[in-house]
Amino acid sequence: MANAMSRRNFVKLSGIAAAGLGGASILTACGGGSSSSDDSSIKVGLMGPYSGDVAQYGLAVRNGAQLYVKQLNDKGGINNKKIDLDTQDEKGDATEAKNVYDKMVEDGVVAIIGDVTSTPSIAVAQASVNDNMPLVSASATAADFIKYGKNAFRACITDPYQGKLMADFAAKQGYKTYGAIFNSGGDYEVGVKDAFVKEAKSKGLSSVADPQGYSAGDTDFKAQLTTIISGNPDCIFCPNYYQDDGKIVTQARQLGYKGVFLGADGWSNIVGGDQDYASAADLEGCYYDCSFTVNNDDEKVQQFIKDYKAEYNADPSNFCALGYDAAMVVMTAIEQVEKDGKYKPSDDDYKQAIIDAISSGSVDGVTGTIKYDGTGDPVKPTLVITFKDGKESVFDTIEAS
Structure with a gap:
């Protein structure tokens, strides 16, 4: 998260978005809707703390995820269907996170990008098992997040x-x-x-x-x-x-x-x-x-930074990059399910197909290549960052063992 956007800037950007769009997502209608995925769209949940003490993390993840989905929709979406993000604030509270989860199930989402911090994420993971809801958290690092069912994954290391x-x-x-x-x-x-x-x-x-x-x-x-x-x-x-x-x-x-x-x-x-x-x-x-620093010379990383700055007029943080990659994991799996064509988003088997696609697939994310090997923990590289002459730089890249 070097040269990252501060909480103040995140909140400011969030306020601008809310003022300009009446509180709706910058992509499609957000929250409050009751329609499920149909032939023209696929509804995916995006949840996190967008207000409260840990809002800076939720807003960062949201920005990264929304950027990926915006880019995807600008290219035509998936199978000629646009991704409809059902974006809701759980305020950093585990009880509120469970309420938001229940609302997203009611709204008909086929997968959820979230939650963000570990305690609400665990509450959502526990609730999601009976629904077999695919979850991909950008940043829930607590080990217990993935222990409740095979439907939960994370983009971050533990x-x-x-x-x-x-x-x-x-x-x-x-x-x-x-x-x-x-x-x-x-x-x-x-x-x-x-x-x-x-x-x-x-x-x-x-x-x-x-x-x-x-x-x-x-x-x-x-x-x-x-x-x-x-x-x-x-x-x-x-x-x-x-x-x-x-x-x-x-x-x-x-x-x-x-x-x-x-x-x-x-x-x-x-x-x-x-x-x-x-x-x-x-x-x-x-x-x-x-997982990420703006002082990484990797071409893919630098393109992400360029795109992020064009969208938000600020450098991305580690959480922004992880949000982008979590969205990539979900959307890549949905793309595979749509390509196979066996199920419709309204089918219960559609969710299991997403889980299977995540488990067996991989994505070339901005925080490294992400794949899963029998659990919801990613197999991916990790950066060791050092400080020299007032700047951060990549000291070493530790490959997953």
Whole structure:
């Protein structure tokens, strides 16, 4: 999510879209409709938090997904049918997410792109099993999201995978000791931290202190950092979201720590946009993993960035790219089902055919080639990003094992 759009810009763009289109989707009528897919269109759900505390993530995913569907519809849609996005806000709440899901089922969607954050996504996954509704989340990283049924998939890598990957990376870099600081109330942060600690131990890395937790909303991390820094670690693992991580890095430097910080994809957005959350000097030589950065020279990535900027007048983030790819996974599967021609969107078997097409297919996404190998977790590459001279760059690409 380097040079990513800030929450302020997302909200501003969302407001412009709502004002200009009466609250409707930028693609087709959104929400509130009761018609199901017919011979001229195929209805697909797009859900996420478009208001509330985590709206920046939902709006980013929505922008990416809507861009892909707009491009697809501009080319004629699928089998001469336009994709009708039923786009609804679950406000970052699990109960509201279940209500939105029920409404989408009533509306006759054949698949859903969503949900976005892990807890509402799990609620939707649990509800979707009895309907055999195909789900593709751009960004639900919690391991449990896919455990309820074979209908749920994700475009992102998981919390456990990230923790393991970064511990392996630390060992490869020759680090012998580490400290860790994490939001003890966050499922994401705890999940990544636990996986890192487990893998670090297996790789022979030792912790200089117990992992140091803090509470959501904290802004002063000096007590935890003092405990860690007193052990002189080779690196500090900081698997939180960028708003906290920027403060943590800054305060650690103020306390005299000159070593390396390691992070997970929550670091995306720590530089760029309206605000840098830590200085270039403080971030120099640190690393985190993610699926996407605008500083990737890959031709496909650069074309996506160009298209996104033309649509939204801003650089895309990691979540935007994952939203684009999640939409690609869904639409590619629908295209295969329509090509086979065995079922109509109104048939229950149509949904199972979409699930089968996702399970057996692959897409060449902007976050890498995505395929599935027996589970809803993607087999795809992961980037390790570093900071040099105030800019992010791809340090390494870790292929799926």
